[in-house]
Amino acid sequence: AQSVTQLGSHVSVSEGALVLLRCNYSSSVPPYLFWYVQYPNQGLQLLLKYTSAATLVKGINGFEAEFKKSETSFHLTKPSAHMSDAAEYFCAVRRGSTLGRLYFGRGTQLTVWP
């Protein structure tokens, strides 16, 4: 079975500080992993995805994530937070098949202070 745990429902950082949003997954098969972002009153937008190629994945808006199989983790980072990064971030796992359902974590609300 597939599942995702996001540690910390709320993360607050100062503008310019490192952003670290944690995601651990459970999967019975090699996973496909995703980070989505949801801005207020908007839908889910893909930030980045891991599909078994490079373990360090770069996404949009300066975000990146590293797949660590030994730790079953796929943490999202950004070296320097910007006010516009304030949003809710969702980690999701898919079993692999294109048609496979996504299993989402509970989400992490990122607040960026000036």
Place this chain on the structure above:
Amino acid sequence: EPEVTQTPSHQVTQMGQEVILHCVPISNHLYFYWYRQILGQKVEFLVSFYNNEISEKSEIFDDQFSVERPDGSNFTLKIRSTKLEDSAMYFCASSGTGPNTEAFFGQGTRLTVV
């Protein structure tokens, strides 16, 4: 940039009424999905649809739910007799072919059952 379009953005309905949520997936995509997010909870999979039939459904997707692709562009979710607990944000998504593709989500329809 192609996008998934959902209408209406907000629907209020009385308990027991039928509602139909509308989605226009990205035109060359072949896989379609519905997810929902009850306020404060994680995004949950409802159903996936491919080749004019349901390919997978969750335990949430019981007999009161149905999906249809009535023409070449629309993908609808019908809830036959709404309950208060059906109040949620409903997201439509679509994806293309190939193992490394991702799901593109619409903006969502906020359904409020009163």
